[in-house]
Amino acid sequence: SAVISQKPSRDICQRGTSLTIQCQVDSQVTMMFWYRQQPGQSLTLIATANQGSEATYESGFVIDKFPISRPNLTFSTLTVSNMSPEDSSIYLCSVGGLPEYNEQFFGPGTRLTVL
């Protein structure tokens, strides 16, 4: 299985500011994903981070709000821009799927609170 770390593990931010979340994987992977988990809710896919190209965003998520970088096969960042209290969530990095894995694995998450 892949081992995934995220930084920061949690943060409290002021409205209008931005936060960049880092995701590091212990092996090279083709597919990296960013999810949001709002309090008490299930997981919603924000985007798929593709190495060497722009991220692919799901309906309801846009690049201006959630810019993503994927500079290599072991690292990605997600920025939450111009934050509002509605952005308070857990943000999860995930890797998996073919060609490296059948399964999909998750990092520990970044717990974000926006005041």
Add this chain to the structure above:
Amino acid sequence: GESVGLHLPTLSVQEGDNSIINCAYSNSASDYFIWYKQESGKGPQFIIDIRSNMDKRQGQRVTVLLNKTVKHLSLQIAATQPGDSAVYFCAARAGDYKLSFGAGTTVTVRA
């Protein structure tokens, strides 16, 4: 798109009893399913998966059953322990790489 739902949002089980968590999915093209366990303050942890060409798969103390006819998935936990207390999610994938997640069932184990 895929809709994945759990039948019960909460489940209380006596320690030592077996637990059954149920999940329904909508997309008949779904061909891969995963169960995750999420403990408080942690990311989802992979438990077990099953492909659509199977109807049963067993792991350590866990069994996943898949009924494609009624688009139903279940996770059975044998001899439930206090450490099994968590939120359990089912997820489905239909050919591409995207997982659709159910709402989650909170399992509480009574001593």
